[in-house]
Amino acid sequence: TAGRPSAARESFEAARLVFAEMKLENGIFDAWAGQGDMERRLGHGDAARSAYERALVAYEPARVAISLESREHEETAIGSLDERVALVLLGLGDLEVKSGLDPTNLFDRARTLVPEGNPQVDGALLLGRGGLYQNAGRADEAAAAFQAAEKIFSGAGLDLGTGQALLAQANLASTQGATVAALELYPRALNAFLVARDKIGESDARWAWANALSATDGNQMEANIQYRIVARVFDDLDMREKAAAARVAADA
Secondary structure, three states, X not given: OOOOHHHHHHHHXXXXXXXXXXXXXXXXXXXXXXXXXXXXXOXXXXXXXXXXXXXXXXXXXXHHOOOHHHHHHHHHOOOOHHHHHHXXXXXXXXXXXXXXXXXXXXXXXXXXXXXXXXXXXXXXXXXXXXXXXXXXXXXXXXXXHHHHHHHHHHHOOOHHHHHHHHHHHHHHHHHOOOHHHHHHHHHHHXXXXXXXXXXXXXXXXXXXXXXXXXXXXXXXXXXXXXHXXXXXXXXXXXXXXXXXXXXXXXXX
């Protein structure tokens, strides 16, 4: 999230080597899951899918591990193993949504693992279902799902999720021609990502906001500023083609 994906990949690989030496399958799971999340959010679908699938391979041995080291790892984890697996399934589901497929089976498996009441899983599930509704042309239901996700994330103090839910609402509004609403939502999404110190979300929000600004009268200067800022963010994320595109858009 800090904007150093190459260094992150090296760290994930180093962590997996250490966890493998210690026979900590739950650690290996977390390292693959973390890399999958990063690759997915960078738009590297194949790499994300591969990482998620490798994480799921580690799930069963991790689930039955009873060593002292395994238990100690679980005590430092962000949530229970089932919660972390549910988020991997929802990450895979997000890839399916972006491919125009129906990941309902993945959503159902995640819900079976983690009953309602976990804000991170509940919010991610609503985002996924909102994406499905949007793909199906059911804009009102998609908006309701995104808004419900925002409420859950913000209520739990989960700034990254809040930013993602706001960005989903803004993009939906933009595709529906609701420009005023979109231009109000984009800076809110950006602010949430900045609070979360999430460079990937920042790049997504600034790029989409700049595109929306450039398409409306009277906002060319702000669009120019956002294009120039996001070009630097794309550079940080090793997204050279997008950085070049942002600079071309700023010059135009």
